[in-house]
Amino acid sequence: MTSTGEQREALERTARLLALGRRPRRRPADALVEDLEERGPARLEELLRSGPTGMLGDPRTQLALGAASLADLEAARELCKRGVPGDLREHLEELAGYFVTTAAARVHHRARIGSAPPRELEAVLLDLAAATEEPWRSFFRRAATAD
Amino acid sequence: MAARDRFPTTYRTWIEEQLDRGGAGAADANRHIMSVYAGPLEVFARGTPYARMAAPQELVASFFADRLARGDFLAAWLASGKRLRHWLCNALVFHLKELARRQWRRSREVAGEELDSLPADGEAPYAAVDRAFAVAVVQSALAATKEHLGERRMGEHFRAFERHHAEGLSYREVARELDLPPERVRVMARAGRDAFRRSVREHLRRDGARSIDLDAEVEVLLESLR
Numbered sequence: 001m002t003s004t005g006e007q008r009e010a011l012e013r014t015a016r017l018l019a020l021g022r023r024p025r026r027r028p029a030d031a032l033v034e035d036l037e038e039r040g041p042a043r044l045e046e047l048l049r050s051g052p053t054g055m056l057g058d059p060r061t062q063l064a065l066g067a068a069s070l071a072d073l074e075a076a077r078e079l080c081k082r083g084v085p086g087d088l089r090e091h092l093e094e095l096a097g098y099f100v101t102t103a104a105a106r107v108h109h110r111a112r113i114g115s116a117p118p119r120e121l122e123a124v125l126l127d128l129a130a131a132t133e134e135p136w137r138s139f140f141r142r143a144a145t146a147d
Numbered sequence: 148m149a150a151r152d153r154f155p156t157t158y159r160t161w162i163e164e165q166l167d168r169g170g171a172g173a174a175d176a177n178r179h180i181m182s183v184y185a186g187p188l189e190v191f192a193r194g195t196p197y198a199r200m201a202a203p204q205e206l207v208a209s210f211f212a213d214r215l216a217r218g219d220f221l222a223a224w225l226a227s228g229k230r231l232r233h234w235l236c237n238a239l240v241f242h243l244k245e246l247a248r249r250q251w252r253r254s255r256e257v258a259g260e261e262l263d264s265l266p267a268d269g270e271a272p273y274a275a276v277d278r279a280f281a282v283a284v285v286q287s288a289l290a291a292t293k294e295h296l297g298e299r300r301m302g303e304h305f306r307a308f309e310r311h312h313a314e315g316l317s318y319r320e321v322a323r324e325l326d327l328p329p330e331r332v333r334v335m336a337r338a339g340r341d342a343f344r345r346s347v348r349e350h351l352r353r354d355g356a357r358s359i360d361l362d363a364e365v366e367v368l369l370e371s372l373r
Contacts, residue, residue, distance in 0.1 A: 015372045017285045021347030021365045129330035145319040
């Protein structure tokens with residue numbers, strides 16, 4: 001590598017780190033992560049049952065263990081993108097459904113659905129892994145690290 | 148002191164607080180200034196006609212030795228309203244002019260007309276200084292973060308932070324290196340990131356940016372790196 005290339009790389013590293021000095025931007029997923037941390041391990045399946053993903057059946061069987069087809073996952077995921085202004089419960093149901101169907105497609109069908117930047121999606125899925133218990137923890141971990 | 152009365156009591160800079168502590172506080176303020184600003188000032192000195200008088204490190208060292216020993220030096224900055232890095236550059240120009248005049252009288256090696264080719268006060272070429280300051284802030288904040296986490300027996304948190312945020316490795320790659328679950332690595336790297344962010348913002352506050360201006364100040368420095 002040329003010294004100019006090394007200098008450019010060093011500046012890019014400096015810029016990447018300096019950008020961390022900005023006030024943190026709140027992600028939509030943060031509301032879901034905080035809700036799961038507060039309400040405990042049963043909360044995720046509760047949200048998945050009562051939200052748009054409820055049409056798929058038992059969330060553990062269909063989503064964590066992979067019984068749902070890719071087409072069903074994409075259909076459920078589309079329903080999760082409606083957005084219900086002002087209703088926190090429905091907002092959380094849709095967030096849970098959105099990320100769980102995205103994760104299930106990666107884990108069980110090796111499919112990337114959606115356009116979330118890989119690095120951002122990886123961070124959200126790992127936050128969900130840290131906020132849940134088995135079998136969801138391993139499910140989100142596998143989704144975050146899936147190629 | 149009239150100059151410092153200009154600052155409302157709710158806004159006190161870190162350096163102002165150090166000066167109010169007396170000798171020990173002034174020593175802490177000087178140590179901070181020498182460790183963070185030496186690099187940017189050397190870059191600045193290198194761009195002046197006085198660079199040939201001595202190595203930039205020597206010029207800046209003589210500047211610090213002369214000016215930081217003066218009790219009213221930083222109080223004058225507090226009254227200026229300028230970013231400390233820019234104010235120090237202007238002060239360095241005056242110091243270098245004094246050095247040059249002394250040297251010129253002795254040897255006439257530095258041509259007299261060059262004294263007039265320096266930028267006037269307030270027109271200093273700050274872009275290179277801002278870039279060097281950005282580098283110095285990141286290096287100092289990294290060192291502070293490592294120390295902060297190390298004191299709390301969180302050295303591995305720093306490693307997770309550094310490998311992911313500084314080196315650009317994915318959480319999965321860092322997890323493999325540290326033999327930890329990736330979600331755990333994410334939590335550890337986040338602790339490092341939060342400590343690093345606090346340190347960067349503290350450096351910018353010490354440079355004179357107000358709390359509400361910190362994000363804008365980060366953008367100014369990012370722009371200097373492009």
